[in-house]
Amino acid sequence: MSAQDSKRSGVQLKTPKGTRDWAGLDIILREDIFQTIGDIFKRHGGTPLDTPVFELNEILSNKYGEDSRLIYQLEDQGGELCSLRYDLTVPLARWLAMNTVQQIKRYHIAKVYRRDQPSMARGRLREFFQCDFDIAGEYDPMIPDSEIICLIIEVFEGLGLGKDITVKINHRKILDGLFAVAGVADHLIRPISSAVDKLDKSPWDEVKKEMEEKGLSSEVADKIGEYVKHSGGPELLKSLRSDAAIATNDKIKAGLDDMDLLFRYLGAFEVADKVSFDLSLARGLDYYTGLIFEVVFNAPKGASKDELSRVGSIAAGGRYDDLVGMFGKRQIPCVGVSFGVDRIFTVLKARHGAEKEKEASARKTDVYIMAFGGKTFDGLLLERMALARELWKAGIRTEFSPKVKPKLPQQFKAAESAGVPLAVILGEGELAAGQARLKVLGQADKDGVEKEGRLLAKADLVPEIKKYLGVV
Amino acid sequence: MSAQDSKRSGVQLKTPKGTRDWAGLDIILREDIFQTIGDIFKRHGGTPLDTPVFELNEILSNKYGEDSRLIYQLEDQGGELCSLRYDLTVPLARWLAMNTVQQIKRYHIAKVYRRDQPSMARGRLREFFQCDFDIAGEYDPMIPDSEIICLIIEVFEGLGLGKDITVKINHRKILDGLFAVAGVADHLIRPISSAVDKLDKSPWDEVKKEMEEKGLSSEVADKIGEYVKHSGGPELLKSLRSDAAIATNDKIKAGLDDMDLLFRYLGAFEVADKVSFDLSLARGLDYYTGLIFEVVFNAPKGASKDELSRVGSIAAGGRYDDLVGMFGKRQIPCVGVSFGVDRIFTVLKARHGAEKEKEASARKTDVYIMAFGGKTFDGLLLERMALARELWKAGIRTEFSPKVKPKLPQQFKAAESAGVPLAVILGEGELAAGQARLKVLGQADKDGVEKEGRLLAKADLVPEIKKYLGVV
Numbered sequence: 001m002s003a004q005d006s007k008r009s010g011v012q013l014k015t016p017k018g019t020r021d022w023a024g025l026d027i028i029l030r031e032d033i034f035q036t037i038g039d040i041f042k043r044h045g046g047t048p049l050d051t052p053v054f055e056l057n058e059i060l061s062n063k064y065g066e067d068s069r070l071i072y073q074l075e076d077q078g079g080e081l082c083s084l085r086y087d088l089t090v091p092l093a094r095w096l097a098m099n100t101v102q103q104i105k106r107y108h109i110a111k112v113y114r115r116d117q118p119s120m121a122r123g124r125l126r127e128f129f130q131c132d133f134d135i136a137g138e139y140d141p142m143i144p145d146s147e148i149i150c151l152i153i154e155v156f157e158g159l160g161l162g163k164d165i166t167v168k169i170n171h172r173k174i175l176d177g178l179f180a181v182a183g184v185a186d187h188l189i190r191p192i193s194s195a196v197d198k199l200d201k202s203p204w205d206e207v208k209k210e211m212e213e214k215g216l217s218s219e220v221a222d223k224i225g226e227y228v229k230h231s232g233g234p235e236l237l238k239s240l241r242s243d244a245a246i247a248t249n250d251k252i253k254a255g256l257d258d259m260d261l262l263f264r265y266l267g268a269f270e271v272a273d274k275v276s277f278d279l280s281l282a283r284g285l286d287y288y289t290g291l292i293f294e295v296v297f298n299a300p301k302g303a304s305k306d307e308l309s310r311v312g313s314i315a316a317g318g319r320y321d322d323l324v325g326m327f328g329k330r331q332i333p334c335v336g337v338s339f340g341v342d343r344i345f346t347v348l349k350a351r352h353g354a355e356k357e358k359e360a361s362a363r364k365t366d367v368y369i370m371a372f373g374g375k376t377f378d379g380l381l382l383e384r385m386a387l388a389r390e391l392w393k394a395g396i397r398t399e400f401s402p403k404v405k406p407k408l409p410q411q412f413k414a415a416e417s418a419g420v421p422l423a424v425i426l427g428e429g430e431l432a433a434g435q436a437r438l439k440v441l442g443q444a445d446k447d448g449v450e451k452e453g454r455l456l457a458k459a460d461l462v463p464e465i466k467k468y469l470g471v472v
Numbered sequence: 473m474s475a476q477d478s479k480r481s482g483v484q485l486k487t488p489k490g491t492r493d494w495a496g497l498d499i500i501l502r503e504d505i506f507q508t509i510g511d512i513f514k515r516h517g518g519t520p521l522d523t524p525v526f527e528l529n530e531i532l533s534n535k536y537g538e539d540s541r542l543i544y545q546l547e548d549q550g551g552e553l554c555s556l557r558y559d560l561t562v563p564l565a566r567w568l569a570m571n572t573v574q575q576i577k578r579y580h581i582a583k584v585y586r587r588d589q590p591s592m593a594r595g596r597l598r599e600f601f602q603c604d605f606d607i608a609g610e611y612d613p614m615i616p617d618s619e620i621i622c623l624i625i626e627v628f629e630g631l632g633l634g635k636d637i638t639v640k641i642n643h644r645k646i647l648d649g650l651f652a653v654a655g656v657a658d659h660l661i662r663p664i665s666s667a668v669d670k671l672d673k674s675p676w677d678e679v680k681k682e683m684e685e686k687g688l689s690s691e692v693a694d695k696i697g698e699y700v701k702h703s704g705g706p707e708l709l710k711s712l713r714s715d716a717a718i719a720t721n722d723k724i725k726a727g728l729d730d731m732d733l734l735f736r737y738l739g740a741f742e743v744a745d746k747v748s749f750d751l752s753l754a755r756g757l758d759y760y761t762g763l764i765f766e767v768v769f770n771a772p773k774g775a776s777k778d779e780l781s782r783v784g785s786i787a788a789g790g791r792y793d794d795l796v797g798m799f800g801k802r803q804i805p806c807v808g809v810s811f812g813v814d815r816i817f818t819v820l821k822a823r824h825g826a827e828k829e830k831e832a833s834a835r836k837t838d839v840y841i842m843a844f845g846g847k848t849f850d851g852l853l854l855e856r857m858a859l860a861r862e863l864w865k866a867g868i869r870t871e872f873s874p875k876v877k878p879k880l881p882q883q884f885k886a887a888e889s890a891g892v893p894l895a896v897i898l899g900e901g902e903l904a905a906g907q908a909r910l911k912v913l914g915q916a917d918k919d920g921v922e923k924e925g926r927l928l929a930k931a932d933l934v935p936e937i938k939k940y941l942g943v944v
Contacts (some may be wrong), residue, residue: 011530011799013570016554019524021567023578028518043864045837045871052491052599053525053583058483073547074556077587082488084525084546095493098485106495109523115549127524139874146857154864268854269861327483365517373845385618385740392515392626399517402611469894 018118018126025357028149030129030345032356034109036158037131037339041107045152046133049106052093053113054082063090063323066194066288070114084113088132089287089320089336096136096334097327103137109341124312125342134336136324142258145291145319145335146265152295152315153271154339159344160352165314167274168231170281170317171259171295174240177252178279181245182223188215190286197282198230200296201312231278248305283318290319291335297347314347315339366469367391368415368441369400371426372408379405380426385462387424387436394462396469416441422468425453425460434458438465490590497829502601502817504828506581508630509603511809513579516623521578523563525585526554535562535795537758538666542586551848556585560604560806561792568608568806575609581813597814606808608796614730617763617791617807618737624767624787624809625743630664631816632824635746637786639746640703641765642753643731644790646712649724650751653717654695660687662758667735668700669754670770673784703750706735730762755790759798762791763807769819784820787811806889838941839863840887840913841872843898844880851877852898858935859896859908866934868941890912896933897925901933906930910937 008421015021034131054074060083061068072084085091088108096104107130118126133151135144150166156165175196179189195210204225211221227246230236233454237259246252259277283292295315318339325331349356369387372378384400391398399420401411415423425437438461456464487493487762494502526546532555533540540745551844557563560580581603590598607616621639628637647668651661667682676697683693699718702708709731718724732750738744755764766789789809797803821828841859843852856872863870871892873883887895897909910933911925928936 012528013566013799013801014528015524016526016528016552019526021524021570022520022522023567023571024519027522031520039867040864042836043867047496047836048494048503050494050499052487052493053585054491054599055482056486056488056490073549075545077545080488094485095495099495113525127526140876143853143874143876150857150861150864157865178699229838264854265857268857270858271861327485329485364514364519381615382736382740385622385737386742389622389741389743392512392622393629395511395515397515397517402615404612404615461535 002261015235016126016334018116020120020127020265025353026345026349028049029349029353029356030341032343033341033348036130037155037341038107038109040151040154040158040273041131041133043154044133044147045105047104049092049095049108050110051085051095051108053111054084055091055094057081057083058399059094060086060090062326063285063287063428065190067114067284070116072115086114087338089134089338090323092132092134092136092324092326092336093334096324096332097106098327101136102332105133105135107131107133129341130285131339131341132336134334136332136334138333142261142265142291145258146262146269148317148335148337149262149266149275150271151268152272152293153269155315155339156295159348161344161347162274164297165274166276166298167293167295168276168278168281169187169259169262169276169291171255171291173251173255173290174259175255175279175282177249177255177308178227178246179224179251180251182227183220184216184224189199192216192224193282194284196224196280197284199228199280199282208317219252226262229278231280233272233275233277234260236277236279237263246419251344283316287320287323288318289321292316311379312343313340314343341465359380362399365399365415365418365420366397367399367422367424367428367465368411368418369398369407369419370411370415371406373428377405377428379403380428380431381405383426383431387426387458391424391462391465394466396462396465412441422465423453424465430455431458436461438468440468475833488598490588492592492597492599494723495827497825498817498821501821501825501828502813505631505813505816505820506603509627509813510579510581510627512630513603513605515626516619517577519576519578521564521567521580522582523557523560523567523580525583525897526556527563529555531566531799532558533560534761535757535798537662537756539586539756542588544585544587558586558604559584560810561606562795564604564606564608564808565792565795565806566799567657568796568804568867569801572609572803573674575611577605577607579603579605592746601813603811603813604808604883606806608804608806610805614733614737614763617730618734620789620807621734621738621747622743622767622810624739624765625741625746627787627811628767631820633816633819634746636769637746637767638748638770639765639767640748640753641731641734641763642750642752643727643763644760645723645727645730645762647751647754649727650699650718651696652723653721654699655692656688656696664688664696665754668696669756671700671752671754700752703748705744705747705749705754706732708734708749708751734763755788759792759795760790760812761793761880764788764790766810773887784815785812786815822888832837836869837890838869838870839871839894839896839932839937840882840883840892841896842880842887842896843878845900849877849900851875852875852900852903855898857905859898860928863896863934863937865937867943868934868937884913894937895925896937902927903930910935910940 019110029217064086069088072080080387111127112130113127152167156162162221176189184192192213195207199207208221237256241247241256266275281294294313296313319335321333369384371384381404388400390397421441423441434457435455436458437453437454475854536558543558546554584602585599587602624639628634648661651664656664663686664683667679671679680693709728713719736746753766766785768785787809791807793805841856843856853876860870893913895911896915906929907927908930909925910928
């Protein structure tokens with residue numbers, strides 16, 4: 001839009017900051033991702049839940065720690081005060097608190113809203129999709145947690161990214177225990193945890209500075225720095241157990257027991273090699289109480305840390321046993337994961353965009369109905385309409401020229417440029433004899449349908465089209 | 473939640489006024505409706521478009537006439553001023569104005585927001601779904617309009633409601649012409665149109681009173697009342713043409729020409745008998761310029777007018793040729809329909825809720841993995857996990873008990889109460905021999921799978937399960 005046009009109408013022609021439209025190839029690719037993820041959610045016994053896009057303010061308050069400032073408020077227009085949902089987890093907890101369900105695996109694919117600084121390049125928007133799967137209810141320890149990790153791996157396998165990702169895991173009890181052992185006062189544990197969470201994006205010096213600003217001594221900060229640099233597999237568990245300074249802390253012991261069980265179960269699921277135990281993983285949100293995890297892309301050879309952190313985590317989650325209880329009615333322990341589809345989309349589009357584009361245009365329409373005739377040709381519009389109705393009724397995706405008297409070459413051009421595989425061609429004489437031509441368009445020429453088009457009785461059109469499309 | 477609990481947590485445990493959660497049977501039924509409607513949209517060449525849930529305030533302003541007061545504003549938290557979308561039509565027009573597409577059939581299934589007085593009984597909420605299909609671009613007259621009417625009929629046929637509905641149609645040019653002939657001043661035409669729109673819910677006396685309050689004389693109001701009581705089919709077109717007082721009005725003539733064409737095309741689509749030309753249909757929104765329509769349920773025998781108006785219209789739309797142009801960049805004529813899914817849902821749930829409930833519970837899980845053993849039985853959890861992973865990988869919806877050592881009767885109870893059709897039963901001795909039992913649960917007992925369970929080599933499990941499920 002030119003500046004002049006814009007001035008004339010006085011309207012800024014755009015979507016709000018940090019939001020975008022989804023059309024064409026992008027939305028088709030996105031729907032494919034949802035389909036893959038949704039199928040895997042169902043495979044694991046998931047049932048859908050849909051909650052309103054906004055919640056009462058008091059439902060969202062005290063759930064997100066420092067990130068609460070990113071919540072979108074609705075204007076006070078009289079009546080209740082509401083905010084757009086910040087994630088799908090707190091609405092689930094609110095729903096669990098309101099209802100009597102004791103155990104559920106629920107999934108939810110929907111948009112969430114954060115007034116963050118948007119960055120298209122990093123796939124970070126203010127309106128973006130999350131695909132959530134959560135297991136709520138009392139189960140034997142770490143069984144649902146390990147199923148969630150297994151499901152994460154299956155989702156990325158399903159998206160063709162199984163070899164590209166690592167699931168970083170940690171445990172809030174271990175982390176909080178480490179902070180306590182290092183000398184962090186109770187009331188500082190969440191703020192310090194939130195500082196540690198920035199280690200994947202910021203160098204140690206900056207994180208340390210934030211810790212000091214939040215009230216830690218340089219010495220205590222360094223002790224934490226010593227611990228959180230460790231990552232690895234089950235062997236890290238052993239080395240932590242053998243560290244006398246921390247192994248006596250009750251919280252750490254409970255966390256290590258959970259992690260032992262988890263690695264056993266991940267072994268049974270044959271996914272342990274995709275998982276890295278990373279003591280620097282903290283997760284920003286307040287409500288986690290046990291296992292936490294985050295999925296990152298593996299560094300391609302020669303990639304800089306900066307390039308990697310640009311995409312950031314593409315899925316994350318953890319255990320939150322107290323969140324439902326915060327609503328005052330009942331306690332229900334939960335563990336769940338949230339997939340950040342916009343980032344996954346960015347990666348998949350770069351990889352498969354071109355081939356998807358072809359597929360997308362080829363699958364839109366099955367049949368184009370054309371008409372031709374001599375001097376007295378009236379366009380046969382009513383006849384094209386009647387046939388279209390018949391094909392639509394039979395479930396066949398059908399189009400025809402929106403002109404009363406279209407020219408035959410125009411009709412061919414419209415059909416072929418849209419990648420339509422079949423044409424039905426109506427002529428006055430043939431119609432009078434109860435017949436029409438079925439023709440395969442473009443390069444494709446399958447057995448039984450001749451290149452020039454085959455003259456068929458009108459009654460045979462639908463079965464022949466279905467045969468060609470392979471939907472008999 | 474008891475009043476005491478509520479007091480303790482200080483949180484009102486509910487969704488905001490006029491919103492609801494969707495779970496269980498309801499969301500499954502709703503997804504089925506979306507599937508049916510979406511398939512028909514695609515059959516007509518529709519491509520998806522998804523726009524943000526909020527728009528810049530200036531995009532929505534001056535589009536909705538009196539209904540603008542129902543728009544939800546976001547709070548001014550710095551930056552742009554935005555509102556939740558009121559419908560899916562204005563966002564489409566904004567998108568068309570921003571892009572270079574000349575012709576498109578686009579569909580959009582999403583939630584919209586109106587601060588109206590909610591009524592659960594009437595299926596009227598503040599957050600509700602619309603399913604929109606619009607045809608944008610220059611076409612020969614009334615061809616896209618008639619396709620939209622045909623699509624509406626197909627959607628209700630697809631939902632099993634083909635015999636229950638009538639499409640009421642009218643034309644803004646005829647209506648505006650009638651107002652002009654009756655003596656309504658230009659600036660009053662839209663407000664008076666909005667008053668006429670209430671005729672399906674309110675008696676003539678009330679509508680007349682509103683007209684008088686808006687500035688009409690009693691005499692002019694009565695003239696309008698005389699015209700808008702007419703409804704019928706093509707014969708009404710003829711009688712209007714023969715009315716000398718109105719047939720000379722240019723707008724009315726243009727509208728009647730459109731309606732003549734429309735009835736011809738609806739005849740070709742064989743849907744004319746579902747359509748009623750109703751001069752009292754006005755539609756509240758400002759932006760319509762041509763054909764307008766509204767789908768209503770037919771009166772069941774003995775139903776009162778009150779009962780019918782309770783459900784109101786279940787789909788509506790029309791032609792809006794100037795809306796895209798309001799954004800100042802280019803003109804693109806459009807016609808489209810919006811299905812109100814919440815009302816359709818209410819009707820279908822009352823009719824088919826019970827049978828759907830059965831279907832829904834039966835289709836959640838394919839296989840339940842169980843374990844049993846003697847005194848030294850350790851629960852075979854790792855073995856159940858390993859097998860679950862194998863079945864998940866094969867696309868089979870699989871669950872197992874989330875207990876380390878579950879009892880066999882508990883496992884059967886869990887599987888059968890969830891309607892799972894198949895069980896795989898693991899025993900230590902059989903596992904050591906590389907075998908497991910496949911058993912058909914409940915009443916179902918198909919050929920080839922014995923009631924007691926069949927002992928199979930582990931390698932045969934996946935193919936046998938797929939064979940049973942019919943997904944080979």
